[in-house]
Amino acid sequence: MDFFSRFAVPHPSPAIYASMVAIGLTVIAVIAGLTYFKKWGYLWREWLTTVDHKRIGIMYLISALIMLFRGGADAIMMRAQLAVPENKLLDAQHYNEIFSTHGVVMIIFMAMPFIMALMNFVVPLQIGARDVAFPRLNALSFWLFFAGAMLLNISFVVGGSPDAGWTSYFPLAGNEFSESVGTNYYMFALQISGLGTLMTGINMITTILKMRAPGMTMMKMPMFTWSSLVANIIIVFAFPVLTVALLMGTMDRLFATNFFTTSNGGMDMLWANLFWVWGHPEVYILILPAFGIYSEIISTFSKRNLYGYKSMVGSMVIISLLSFLVWTHHFFTMGQGALTNSIFSITTMAIAVPTGVKIFNWLFTLWKGKIVITTPMLYSILFLPTFTIGGVTGVMLAMSAADYQYHNTMFLVAHFHMVIIPGVVFAMLAGLTYYWPKMFGFMLNEKIGKIAAWVISISTLVAFMPMFFSGLDGQARRMYTYSESTGFGIWNMISFIGAFGMAIGFALIVYNIYYSTRYASRDIGSDPWDARSLEWATHNPVPEYNFAIIPQVESSEGLWDAKKKGHVLFKGDYEKIHMPNNSGVPFIMGAIFFAWGFSFVFGLWIPGILTTIGIFVCMALRSFEKDHGRYISVKEIEETETKMRGAK
Amino acid sequence: MKIDHSLPLEYSTDQNKLNILGFWIFLGAEIMLFGTLFASYFTLVDRTGTGPTGAEIFEIAPVLIETILLLTSSFIIGLGIHAMRIGNKKAMMIFFGITLLLGAGFLGFEIYEFVHYVHVGAGLQTSAFTAILLTTLGTHGAHVTFGLIWGIFILLQIKKRGLTPETANKSFIFSLYWHFLDVVWIFIFSFVYLKGMM
Numbered sequence: 001m002d003f004f005s006r007f008a009v010p011h012p013s014p015a016i017y018a019s020m021v022a023i024g025l026t027v028i029a030v031i032a033g034l035t036y037f038k039k040w041g042y043l044w045r046e047w048l049t050t051v052d053h054k055r056i057g058i059m060y061l062i063s064a065l066i067m068l069f070r071g072g073a074d075a076i077m078m079r080a081q082l083a084v085p086e087n088k089l090l091d092a093q094h095y096n097e098i099f100s101t102h103g104v105v106m107i108i109f110m111a112m113p114f115i116m117a118l119m120n121f122v123v124p125l126q127i128g129a130r131d132v133a134f135p136r137l138n139a140l141s142f143w144l145f146f147a148g149a150m151l152l153n154i155s156f157v158v159g160g161s162p163d164a165g166w167t168s169y170f171p172l173a174g175n176e177f178s179e180s181v182g183t184n185y186y187m188f189a190l191q192i193s194g195l196g197t198l199m200t201g202i203n204m205i206t207t208i209l210k211m212r213a214p215g216m217t218m219m220k221m222p223m224f225t226w227s228s229l230v231a232n233i234i235i236v237f238a239f240p241v242l243t244v245a246l247l248m249g250t251m252d253r254l255f256a257t258n259f260f261t262t263s264n265g266g267m268d269m270l271w272a273n274l275f276w277v278w279g280h281p282e283v284y285i286l287i288l289p290a291f292g293i294y295s296e297i298i299s300t301f302s303k304r305n306l307y308g309y310k311s312m313v314g315s316m317v318i319i320s321l322l323s324f325l326v327w328t329h330h331f332f333t334m335g336q337g338a339l340t341n342s343i344f345s346i347t348t349m350a351i352a353v354p355t356g357v358k359i360f361n362w363l364f365t366l367w368k369g370k371i372v373i374t375t376p377m378l379y380s381i382l383f384l385p386t387f388t389i390g391g392v393t394g395v396m397l398a399m400s401a402a403d404y405q406y407h408n409t410m411f412l413v414a415h416f417h418m419v420i421i422p423g424v425v426f427a428m429l430a431g432l433t434y435y436w437p438k439m440f441g442f443m444l445n446e447k448i449g450k451i452a453a454w455v456i457s458i459s460t461l462v463a464f465m466p467m468f469f470s471g472l473d474g475q476a477r478r479m480y481t482y483s484e485s486t487g488f489g490i491w492n493m494i495s496f497i498g499a500f501g502m503a504i505g506f507a508l509i510v511y512n513i514y515y516s517t518r519y520a521s522r523d524i525g526s527d528p529w530d531a532r533s534l535e536w537a538t539h540n541p542v543p544e545y546n547f548a549i550i551p552q553v554e555s556s557e558g559l560w561d562a563k564k565k566g567h568v569l570f571k572g573d574y575e576k577i578h579m580p581n582n583s584g585v586p587f588i589m590g591a592i593f594f595a596w597g598f599s600f601v602f603g604l605w606i607p608g609i610l611t612t613i614g615i616f617v618c619m620a621l622r623s624f625e626k627d628h629g630r631y632i633s634v635k636e637i638e639e640t641e642t643k644m645r646g647a648k
Numbered sequence: 649m650k651i652d653h654s655l656p657l658e659y660s661t662d663q664n665k666l667n668i669l670g671f672w673i674f675l676g677a678e679i680m681l682f683g684t685l686f687a688s689y690f691t692l693v694d695r696t697g698t699g700p701t702g703a704e705i706f707e708i709a710p711v712l713i714e715t716i717l718l719l720t721s722s723f724i725i726g727l728g729i730h731a732m733r734i735g736n737k738k739a740m741m742i743f744f745g746i747t748l749l750l751g752a753g754f755l756g757f758e759i760y761e762f763v764h765y766v767h768v769g770a771g772l773q774t775s776a777f778t779a780i781l782l783t784t785l786g787t788h789g790a791h792v793t794f795g796l797i798w799g800i801f802i803l804l805q806i807k808k809r810g811l812t813p814e815t816a817n818k819s820f821i822f823s824l825y826w827h828f829l830d831v832v833w834i835f836i837f838s839f840v841y842l843k844g845m846m
Binding site for chain 1: 665666667669670673674676677678680681683684685688691692695696697698699772773774775776777779780783797798801802804805818
């Protein structure tokens, strides 16, 4: 009985039981569906074992959308709980679990895979490559991310969710105050998916540095590729810090060490420092690729080249350096003294300068451009003012003396949502709409898309602007209820309405996907947006080998120059193309990593050791494997190309 | 795969060049990993709680032996790569074998050292200082252990397949890893042991 009671949820509620049933039914439905339509073989051959960067990108995209709805459900519950004073919808413990998982899911398992989806899909196409540098490793990265995501998500129904916030500050996250296994889940889920992210970082940097098409010098790379390069360099330098912090946190929880305790020399501030040395660069890992997406879209739909290319690159490099020098602004009030606070205050404010440069560059691009309002463009234009509100309040927070007023209030919550939602989420939705035809060969409906964009952006303002006021009035974050006399009721009710509006907006996007899948035209050619860079020079959807002939470029806008100045992109004849073989090992390793994490979460040492051995056996098998990939013959290329061209 | 015979075997294909660059970037991440451990070590070094300090538990003899073993092994693997470059498979395998033996010797002394620490009451749970000491040393030791297994696999592959662009590439990357472990150890030796005993 003791064995089973460990897996029980410590604070069960009807919502959790309902979710268990829902999860169970969904799993049964998926398994039954796959069996009924005989799709197991297809799923395994075409998706689970794939090493194709485009398919991996699409799998990241699907995961990100699923996690968006998981995190969104958490958000709605939180706003519903706070909508009226002294609400009894959730109790304090559930509220703790919900804001903790909302943060982790949205940052690590929604925003990260969303940018990974676009990076994976777009970067090799933009630089005219056939694949990433290490296709197998890329698949492994995805499956590690996925294992981590699933591990965190099952915490909801097996053993209990993390409840110490997404920052998991010690000693709150230690065994003393966080008794359920929830924080163990946090440690292992982040560790496993973090390993995957690190590998993606190495993979993407190598790809971008070494696999660019002939003629594409560094300063001729499209802006999204540049932003991905910078973001991946940040990944390689930031994620190992998280690895160590999580290792130490795990040891504190499982082996009773004293890294972050308040006894035997432990130092809780060490966690805060290490966490934010990773955590602050992390937000730039998210925002820089988003900026890259905006640069592509704004330039495409202004019908002109991006204003200030070099300053765009320069500001990203400066942002990447500064991102490592600001982490202390997350805890100005925790007593490191005036001098330290001042230094970090200044570095934090300094980030506004390169960011401002980027904003002005986009405005100047728009200014001289012939603007076409499409859905992606609409998101980009709505992003500019909304993000600026978030950015300016960030500079307010950066004043360390004033931060004593804002710290841990809803003002902060409003600030980072006003930065991350327009900055990252709008960019990803814009990117999703923009690259959808490249991924699937048809366009999303423009009318529904634009309605969704308006609904989401207005709702974002409705949801988060009130928090600036209630925050300045003193409403603390992470507070599960408040009394009527505080006067926070009205602000929180408006927020709830905004959150509900956002949910409607996201539901509209899902409806749009359904609607367009059924009714959209498949006859759209390869360049439906009249775009400028190389990814639009190949077919829709993209053939397995990306480009039948490797393109040769002379500028950052290869396709545009080919269209307008008559440059020839594709010179020469077809040659046989070398492609990597599919492999089941990454998927199997992901599954073993999941079991590995699960075992250690519950301190099941024997399965823990067995799965550790399993991981090494997989690596050994891979090492001994003799796999030289395969060739696509000229005849096959000709057939594919003729068929694709026929579809125009 | 096209093989460019004008280059050393380990660089002779496009994929090989990618692998080596990718591994250098990985080493960048490893520098951050050990850098974070060192930063944590210096933060916690004086936070000994009720446990012993470094000066009380460090023993110079096993540490010196470990250092000599690891530094020598790094030199020997350099000879191994030289033998690989001139195409002498047998000499290369012998040098790699000696490297691994020295690495195993290092590990043996490190295990003795750990037993000693626990014996004198400096276990993982004693204090923040002992926890970070054993974690930093343990992470390095785990890397060495991983390296030993990896090295054996590479030797088996070279025995079976000879010096091909693929095996040469793997061996070269392994040698980078091994040198890196040596560099980390120099930092551990200087800033953990020597500084701790002063």
